[in-house]
Structures are given as structure tokens and as C-alpha cells.
Amino acid sequence: MPLSVRDVLALEPLRAGSPQVVAGAERLARPVRWVHVSQLSDLTGLLRGGELVLTTAEGPAGARDEPALSAYLARLDAAGAAGVVIEAVGPASGGETGADERPRGGESRPPGGGSGLGAERLDADGPDWAEALARAAEGLRFPVILLRQEVRFVDVTEAVHSQIVNEHYEELKFAQRTHEAFTTLSLEHAALETVVGRAAALSGTAVVFEDVAHRVLASTPGPGGSTVDLLTGWERRSRLAPELDRTGVGGGEDWLHTPVVVHQRVWGRLVMPDARGTDGGLAPRVRMVLERAAQALSLRLMAEQDQADVERRAQGGLLNDLAEGRVSAEPEALARAEAVGLRPGARYLPLALRFAHPPAADPLDVQRRDRRHLEAVVRAAKAAGISALVTANHTGEIRVLFSCAGPTQEDRLLERFAGLLDQQLPGSGQHGAGQHRRIGVGHGASSLLAAARRLPEAAHIAEVAAGMDGAERPFHRSADLRLRGLLSLLRDNRHLQAFAETELYRILEDEARNGPGLLGLLRDYLAVNGNKNALARRTRLSRPTLYTRIAAIERLLGVDLEDPESRACLYVALLTRDLVAPHTRTP
Structure with missing residues (x-):
């Protein structure tokens, strides 16, 4: 992280001066780019911004004229100084050692060695000087620090510059590590969840990848955070953060986000909801990780057939997590399900579908057939007005989790869904597609977790029903299996x-x-x-x-x-x- 004014004050050379923050204590997190020692009254043109100015009571900071003191501090603020440190030593404080007799670094002096001000000096040892400084700094954006003990400015500059150089070196190492991490993930065709997880680990903050419809495709909470807090009400919150064409901060929660672009089309965006920095700033590392992760996601998405594949994979990952017990809290399950597109309901119903088909020798034919079945299920659910999570496994079995208003609607919804599915499947206009598919229905529940954990039950019912006569049934429940179910x-x-x-x-x-x-x-x-x-x-x-x-x-x-x-x-x-x-x- 960049060195801040607070960090500089904690260094031994300045701690020895008993520093007192007389103004701008809330600005101590401002980054320090460099240290500049000067007794000049006007540093305009000498500062580039981010410098911590070191001076003494011999200079303009010791002027008794408060308007002149205010003007001096205002000029430093306008020049972009990170802050000013004033040492209360020298003639103004009755000290015997002049500032020009002590080692300084990066120092600017007016001709003749004076301060450039002929104003009468304040008593640097008196409380009125600190009060005058505080009054003069009112309304400014940087801290003013008073040193009550003499320090060697050369030691301060050496310590600070050493820290800055080290920090630059650490930033370079971090950039290299980040580059290597995401390059490796790209070469390995890592899953979206893996890329997002690595971004969260490197940045130390929560990361969410969403599509253009604000559905969450992958997410990882930050250290100590929870998925519930991260994803609850995600779509509504996300819509309040306007989309940007480049990395930036926006929305009521000041989210940091960047677009994910695939083939010159915005595919979605990568969001760090908690990446706000102090003083409104953002750590360069966080921005770097966000942008490199977005690039890795873009490369990964180029290999996908279409956006629906990614959405199904996100829903499938959630269904697997729910069914296999990797999510143990109902609020987290609900937050994640809503974030990937499932409308909350009073009841949830687990389904599994199996399809009868002749064996295919070509694996590509099998993939195309399974894909057609999956697309037919998705279209049928949408046509029936059902909000659902849908996924397919490697055997061609399709698992579905429905959201509905209550148990009295289950059979009606299932019959409507089955009828619409048969219209979508190949052969619907010949001998009827119903004879080629079996729908197993598990026990519904008001709890999303409980219903999802019954998906294996639905899969078992569909498997057993596939070996039974009864094409006239639109779907099968456990009561329809009886002895065959037990033997299975x-x-x-x-x-x-x-x-x-x-x-x-x-x-x-x-x-x-x-x-x-x-x-x-x-x-x-x-x-x-x-x-x-x-x-x-x-x-x-x-x-x-x-x-x-x-x-x-x-x-x-x-x-x-x-x-x-x-x-x-x-x-x-x-x-x-x-x-x-x-x-x-x-x-």
C-alpha cells in the first residue's frame, strides 16, 4: 500500500520529534509520494503533488501574521502537498542551533538563507502558535503537524525515501505475481469461480461477476464477509450502480467495477463492492487485480458457445452446492439463488428428467442431443411462467428446482410444464415426445435447502420411471414407483x-x-x-x-x-x- 502521512509519522526519525497533529487529523491517510524540505514561502511550481513538506519555525510557518500563515498553507494545499511538518526550533523558539547548520535533504531556501518573509515570528514554544496554525489550516485538505523536538530532516528524508523505494519494489513484485496468476488461469481455462476466487484472494476484498441482466455468475465474499451480506438484494443494488465503459466507481454504495468485454460486446461486469479506499482513494493493487481478472474472464468466455452456457453452469454449480450440503444456511442459499435468477417462492420443488434415445457412437452427437434437451427444458419452464434453476450432468440427466406459490399449484404447474416440454422435444408431432422422457418429482419444501437436497430423490424416481411402462403419465412421484422403487x-x-x-x-x-x-x-x-x-x-x-x-x-x-x-x-x-x-x- 502507498506510504501515508500516518505511516511517516510512525517512523523513528519523526517520532523522536514528538509530533502533534494540530489540523487535518482526518487526513492522515493521504499518500506520500516524496518528501520536500523547504523554507520558501511559495512552492508553486516546485511541487508535483503528494509531497510531504518539512519546514521549521524559521520559515513562513512561523510568521506571526496569521493571514500570511493562512496564505502559505493554502498555497501548499493548492500545490497538492500531502501535508506539512513544522519543527518548532531555531531563533523563533530560542534554540541555539540554526536550521542551516543541521543536515537537510531535498531542501529549498530563498537567497541569503532567510525565510523569504520579513514578518515577526511567533513564539514556537507557546500554545498560541499551535492555535494559530490550527486556525490558519481551517478548510484545507491536508494535515498540519508540529514537532516539539528537534529532528534531523536528512534522517527523515532517508527513511521516507527508503520506504517509498521499497514500496515501489513491492508493487512491482505484486504486479508480476498478479500477471502470472491470471496468465496461468487463462492457460488452464480455469472456471469462472476460480478466476473470481483468485481475484478476491489477491485483492483481499469481495468480488462478484455478473452478466448484463445483473445475474450473478460467480462470487466470493471478502475476508470475514458472508455470502448473505454480499448477495442479498443484488439485482436491485446492482441496477443502482450505472454501467461504465472503463474501470471506475459508481452507485450509491460506491462500487468499483469494470466491464467484461468479449468480441467487442459487453458481456457483464466484474464488481468489488467493498473496495472503497480511505479519503475516497483506491489502492492501485485493487484496481490492478480487478482489471487483470476481467481480462482473464474475457479470455475464458471466448471459449464458451454462448451466454446461456455460462448461466447454466452458474446455476448448476449452485444446485450442486445445495444438494451436496456445501451450503448450510438458508439465508445464504436464498441470496445465491436469487442472485442467479430464481424468484423467491413459498415452496420449492425438485425435479429430474431422463430421456430415452438410441445409442450414439459419436460423442459430438451425444453432446448436441443433450444440449437440445436442456434448451427444451429451459424454454418449457419459461413458457409455463416458472422460475427455475436448471442444470445437466455428464450422463444427460437434467435437474431442475422450481419456485412456486404453494403445494396446491404443484400438479398444475407440472402438467403444464410437461405438456410444453413435449411440444419442444423432437418427435412431438409424430408419436408424441412424452414416451421418450421421464420426469421424476421429489418432495417439495418451503425451504430451498430442503428441496435442493431432495434432488437425488427426484433423480432416483426418474431413473426408475425410465424402466417402467406408463408413457401416459406426465410425471412420476415416489408413490408411483412402489416395489420397483424399492428394488431399484x-x-x-x-x-x-x-x-x-x-x-x-x-x-x-x-x-x-x-x-x-x-x-x-x-x-x-x-x-x-x-x-x-x-x-x-x-x-x-x-x-x-x-x-x-x-x-x-x-x-x-x-x-x-x-x-x-x-x-x-x-x-x-x-x-x-x-x-x-x-x-x-x-x-
Whole structure:
């Protein structure tokens, strides 16, 4: 950080002078660019701004004429001086050692060694001088410091200049470190969250990346800060900070922000809401980090297909954090969800969608197909007037979190959404798209966290429903799964798998030797609960043929199909086989 007047006063050479701030104590954070020693009454043209002026009571600062003293201080202020330090020594204070007899550095003197003022001197040891200085400095923008003990100005200049040089060196090292950090992230195609997190770590303040609609795509709170405080009411607060075409400060909260530009189009902006500096200034390091991070984000976004990809990724990251317990507080969950575009609701509903499709050998075809499904889900939710968070995983499964007004609206919203989704999906005008997708619905909740943590439940329901008949259902809940849902949970259990194999192995061996037929008939028999009249109509087999084949099944399996327990065991065995190896299921 730049050296301030307060920092200079803390250095040993000045502390030895017992410094007293007689005016401008609230301005001690002003940065010091250099130190200038002078007894001249007018330094106009000699200062470039940011200098701390060192002088003594022998110079114009010791004048008894208060108007002259005020004019002297005003000229320093107008020249941009960071402050003035006045040593109360020399003839004006009765000291025996003159200022010209002591080492000085960077010193300006009028011709002849005098002060340039013929005014009568104030008593530098008396309280009236400090009071006069305070009155003369009223309304000025810099601090006035009085030294009651003699100091060596050359020691002060050496100490300050050494600090300034060191600070410049540290700034160069920080700039190099910042450059290397964001260059590495760009080369690694780091995620937006990673870039924003690194910016927050380097700057020591909160950082938020938003799109042009003021939806938060990535954020990291500052040290000791919270996501709730950072993101609550973000869209409203962000709209009060006007967009700028370059790095700047704006809005009621004085946010520091810079645009993120991709292909000459403003994509969003990177914001540091808490980056305000003291005295209205901003640390150069903070601005540097902000701008380098914005450049890294621009490079990262160039690789994205479109803005929707980034929005989905932001929503997906949040849904994963919520479902996997990385967010534990409801206020934080609500703040983050609203910031990425979810309207608050009285109730939240978790969904998962699976799509039936023929296998594709080309990975690009799979990606394009999954992308079409995701876009269809997003369009259907918007068309239904539903506020939702949507994401897709690598298997093509899509997870959704709906916001709704209450539990009484759930079924109506789900039916409307399912109908609109079927219109969006390929094949909607032929045999109906509903047979190609399954929607699993988890238990809704008034808590966003509770609903999000039921997304795995919705995914399980969709997975089980994908192996069921029932294309006429617009969606499935846990009550629709029953035994199939339980077996799906247990399908990896080796005891259950061994049970199914034991029940069916003889008929499976017969199918392997003689071809399919009896296993399909067994399925039909169990589907009509052993009703032979219904079975005959279903299979269109003559009664003699039907009875002969049923008897063959009973001989193979060694069971009586009229026995309810036998039918139940075989039904469980067939369901288990379907869940473990769904490709073996006969139609």
C-alpha cells in the first residue's frame, strides 16, 4: 500500500520529534509520494503533488501574521502537498542551533538563507502558535503537524525515501505475481469461480461477476464477509450502480467495477463492492487485480458457445452446492439463488428428467442431443411462467428446482410444464415426445435447502420411471414407483441378485437353448395376475397352446403358478433382472 502521512509519522526519525497533529487529523491517510524540505514561502511550481513538506519555525510557518500563515498553507494545499511538518526550533523558539547548520535533504531556501518573509515570528514554544496554525489550516485538505523536538530532516528524508523505494519494489513484485496468476488461469481455462476466487484472494476484498441482466455468475465474499451480506438484494443494488465503459466507481454504495468485454460486446461486469479506499482513494493493487481478472474472464468466455452456457453452469454449480450440503444456511442459499435468477417462492420443488434415445457412437452427437434437451427444458419452464434453476450432468440427466406459490399449484404447474416440454422435444408431432422422457418429482419444501437436497430423490424416481411402462403419465412421484422403487434402491445387493437368478435360471437356460418365448409369456401371465382369459386375449394364443406353455413354465421352474407366493417371487425376480440388466427386458 502507498506510504501515508500516518505511516511517516510512525517512523523513528519523526517520532523522536514528538509530533502533534494540530489540523487535518482526518487526513492522515493521504499518500506520500516524496518528501520536500523547504523554507520558501511559495512552492508553486516546485511541487508535483503528494509531497510531504518539512519546514521549521524559521520559515513562513512561523510568521506571526496569521493571514500570511493562512496564505502559505493554502498555497501548499493548492500545490497538492500531502501535508506539512513544522519543527518548532531555531531563533523563533530560542534554540541555539540554526536550521542551516543541521543536515537537510531535498531542501529549498530563498537567497541569503532567510525565510523569504520579513514578518515577526511567533513564539514556537507557546500554545498560541499551535492555535494559530490550527486556525490558519481551517478548510484545507491536508494535515498540519508540529514537532516539539528537534529532528534531523536528512534522517527523515532517508527513511521516507527508503520506504517509498521499497514500496515501489513491492508493487512491482505484486504486479508480476498478479500477471502470472491470471496468465496461468487463462492457460488452464480455469472456471469462472476460480478466476473470481483468485481475484478476491489477491485483492483481499469481495468480488462478484455478473452478466448484463445483473445475474450473478460467480462470487466470493471478502475476508470475514458472508455470502448473505454480499448477495442479498443484488439485482436491485446492482441496477443502482450505472454501467461504465472503463474501470471506475459508481452507485450509491460506491462500487468499483469494470466491464467484461468479449468480441467487442459487453458481456457483464466484474464488481468489488467493498473496495472503497480511505479519503475516497483506491489502492492501485485493487484496481490492478480487478482489471487483470476481467481480462482473464474475457479470455475464458471466448471459449464458451454462448451466454446461456455460462448461466447454466452458474446455476448448476449452485444446485450442486445445495444438494451436496456445501451450503448450510438458508439465508445464504436464498441470496445465491436469487442472485442467479430464481424468484423467491413459498415452496420449492425438485425435479429430474431422463430421456430415452438410441445409442450414439459419436460423442459430438451425444453432446448436441443433450444440449437440445436442456434448451427444451429451459424454454418449457419459461413458457409455463416458472422460475427455475436448471442444470445437466455428464450422463444427460437434467435437474431442475422450481419456485412456486404453494403445494396446491404443484400438479398444475407440472402438467403444464410437461405438456410444453413435449411440444419442444423432437418427435412431438409424430408419436408424441412424452414416451421418450421421464420426469421424476421429489418432495417439495418451503425451504430451498430442503428441496435442493431432495434432488437425488427426484433423480432416483426418474431413473426408475425410465424402466417402467406408463408413457401416459406426465410425471412420476415416489408413490408411483412402489416395489420397483424399492428394488431399484437394492439392485446392487448381491443377495437380491442371487435370489433373482435362482428363481429364473432354468427358464433363462431354456431361452438360451430354444429361443425366446416362455419368459415373455411368464411376464404376461404375471401382468394379468394369472387370469387365463385375460392372458389369452393379451397373447392371442389358443387355449390349448396357452395351457401347454404354462405347464411347461411350471415344469421348468418347479413351481405352481396358481400359488400367490410363487407369483410374487417371480414378479420380484423379473423386476430385479430388469433393473440390473435393463437391456434384457422383453417387450
